[in-house]
Amino acid sequence: MNRVLIVAEHADGRLNAAVAKCVACALTIPEADVSIVVLAAEGTAVAAAAAEIQGVSRVLLVKNPANEPALAAVLAPQVAKLADGAAFVLGPSTTFGKDLMPRVAALIGAPQLSDVMAVESATRFRRPVYAANAIATVEVPAGRQVVATVRVASFQAAPGGGTAPVETVAVDVELPRTTRFVSVSAARSDRPDLQTATRVISGGRALGSADNFKVIQSLADKLGAAIGASRAAVDAGYAPNELQVGQTGKIIAPELYFAIGISGAIQHLTGIKDARTIVAINKDAEAPIFEVADYGLVGDLFTLVPEIEKLL
């Protein structure tokens, strides 16, 4: 049996959708026995949501006011202690997991595999390197603890309907006080989350201004879609950084992706490779985005996008 411990990401009492994808990844490890640990101030609702993911054997709940807001330096020693006996310790390849998991790996003396996209056996895994211009198959020594982050765009979420027991546990470790949370500026939005949305509408530099992003918002409203942006649009100040789609932003896999006024730099294409259907709208017929788009439309976005919206 391979014991797998997944670290749950959560905020505002809600479990992050990436956790069910980590479970899906964990269940592809041979003879996996999957536990989820929720480190929270209170966490009952989050633990209950984690317990509903099918394939999970048990949920460990660690209650401590120091656990929220999450700080890697505070969570890592607790996860390291709970990782005792686990063959694999997994977290999502989100900024939460990227920040935390290597710190855990160093504390337990394990190697880390970042952005696991496929499990081939209990010792063989596949992960992207060189901005996903190459896929590496890597092998870890048998019988050695391994930490990994899961490339969430590569896995379909494990379904709900499970009934795993929730166990409240105490972790006896000293927590550092040298890192302190100050604030977070998160845009409140009723839109779907960019990383898990089934439809995403992204705008690029051709939008020309933050104000012109309204064109994108209007279409997104009509389709119930999340909004994204290219790095160029974010750098130009048209959209906030958390909307950036691409190698250094968010890597997404929606059913439908609209790239509007985005030329299609490799960096951006890396972030959308797993989208099921890509639609590109650009006035430059030679733009590289058309090389990967399932449907391309050449023309002025300010004319075409409202037209599309009317036809929906």
Add this chain to the structure above:
Amino acid sequence: MRRILVGIKRVIDFNVRVRVRPDGAGVVTDGVKMSANPFDSIALEEALRLRERGEADEVVAVSIGPNESQQQLRDALAMGADRAILVKSDAALEPPAVARVLLELARRESPRLVLLGKQAIDDDSNQTGQMLAALWDRPQATFASKIEISGETARVTREVDAGLETIEVDLPAVCTTDLRLNEPRYIKLPDIMKAKKKPLDVVELSSLGADAAPLVKIVKFEPPPQRQKGVIVKDAAELVAALKQKGLV
């Protein structure tokens, strides 16, 4: 001496279209331009700005790699680093080993801040800074888009999925850089000449006594699956009709 240690990794230049070798044993590197990892250049720029603001007295650039990495360290010296250290290793080190080597250097140099890129654009691991912070038992501030030092603490704004998070860390600490922290300065010709006179120490990896044994074996590299090029539709109506037919809208 208030010192900042900056990590510089020699990688394939970010403008190069990386291709997998036909034998799958690696990627094509023959005749390919090599440069400092772009996130590391951002780290160096930030260290120089902190020194210029009076928050540091010395900036030390460190690389771990083959002898050719001296080129990237000379560039770092030309940008403005005060001195450089190359830990020579022909074998590529995994992030835990890099973290252990940096830990050894941190013990010797006692920096108040270690600034690293959030990831190297070759293996895209995004691990070294966090691992160093854990081994050093110091705070970490990853994915930084703003760093302000005041007294013995640093206030760091981080690019996280939700937006921008600000944390405060006691120094010494490890900080990793994101894209929007700064734009690295260009190197001027006179600075290249001056950099030749700055100290660049070369030490053998084995002399540091850090465990650098590999744990992860790379079995093979493959090119990623390519998407098929689709169709160009003539107008909005044809696009919407196609999407409706596929049940996508």
